[in-house]
Every structure is written in C-alpha cells, then in structure tokens.
Amino acid sequence: MKKLLTTSLFYCILGLISGIYYREITKYADFTGKTQLSVLHTHLLMLGMFMFLVVLLLEKNFGIMSSKKFNAFYYIYNAGLLLTVGLLTFHGTMTVLGQETGAAVSGIAGLGHILLAVGLVILFLIMYEKLKEEK
Structure with missing residues (x-):
C-alpha cells in the first residue's frame, strides 16, 4: 500500500510543479493564448494523484494488489500517464515559445492515451475478479 501512496504523492508533486511551470513560462514568454500546459496540472492531479488514492482504497477494501494482473495495470497505466503528460508538456511548451510540433507528437500522445485505456x-478486470472471489 505504501507503493500506491508514494505514487500518489509523486503525481501530486508533479501536478503542483506543473502549475507553477505553466504560470511562470507563460509569464516569461508574455503568452496569453491557448496552450496544452493549461490542462497539465489537472491531468496530473486527477489521473495521477486522485487515481492512485482511489486505487489505494480499492487495495484496502478488496486486496487488488494480490491479483496477478496488478503489476500489468500499475506499469501500463503509469507509462501511459507519463507519456501523455510528457507530450502535453512538450507540445504546450513549444506552443508558448511559438514553435510548431509535428504530427508525430500527436501520435505519440495518442499512444499514451491508449496505454491509459488499457x-x-x-x-476493471481485476475488480471483477475480486468481486467474483467474494461470492
């Protein structure tokens, strides 16, 4: 359970730092337009910090970490989230700096979203397994 709490704290810290980064880089560049950096803070807090707090509660109540599928969930989800927010950061920073990004950035970000979905x-498969065990 400590692993889940530490993961949640990690995303909390990243989320807070990303909010500061967004504020400071837009102020530095005197940027007032739309940028993907504006949603980075909430992505990290909701999909990272809050998600792993929910997973911690699921572990406490259902023991989901004992499932053979749990490590697959943990690593695939984290890889997807880090890839997604990494590309949000890159694309948003390039927008603020007035630089174009290519189609590859969108494609790689799409892979991050696919990993999140997987x-x-x-x-959900783990949860169905655990609910079935309780019967």
Missing part, C-alpha cells in the same frame, strides 16, 4: 481495462 491500464483502466486491466483495473
């Missing part, structure tokens, strides 16, 4: 599917 991770969520695995989590």
Whole structure:
C-alpha cells in the first residue's frame, strides 16, 4: 500500500510543479493564448494523484494488489500517464515559445492515451475478479 501512496504523492508533486511551470513560462514568454500546459496540472492531479488514492482504497477494501494482473495495470497505466503528460508538456511548451510540433507528437500522445485505456481495462478486470472471489 505504501507503493500506491508514494505514487500518489509523486503525481501530486508533479501536478503542483506543473502549475507553477505553466504560470511562470507563460509569464516569461508574455503568452496569453491557448496552450496544452493549461490542462497539465489537472491531468496530473486527477489521473495521477486522485487515481492512485482511489486505487489505494480499492487495495484496502478488496486486496487488488494480490491479483496477478496488478503489476500489468500499475506499469501500463503509469507509462501511459507519463507519456501523455510528457507530450502535453512538450507540445504546450513549444506552443508558448511559438514553435510548431509535428504530427508525430500527436501520435505519440495518442499512444499514451491508449496505454491509459488499457491500464483502466486491466483495473476493471481485476475488480471483477475480486468481486467474483467474494461470492
């Protein structure tokens, strides 16, 4: 359970730092337009910090970490989230600096979203497994 709490704290810290980063880089560049950096803070807090707090509660109540599928969920979901927010950061920073990014950035970000979805599917499979065990 400590692993889940530490993961949640990690995303909390990243989320807070990303909010500061967004504020400071837009102020530095005198940027007032739209940028993907504006949603980075909430992505990290909701999909990272809050998600792993929920997973911690699921572990406490259902023991989901004992499932053979749990490590697949944990690593795939984290890889997807880090890839997604990494590309949000890159694309948003390039926008603020007035630089174009290519189609590859969108494609790689799409892979991050696919990994997030796969991770969520695995989590639901784990939950169905645990609910079945309780019967």
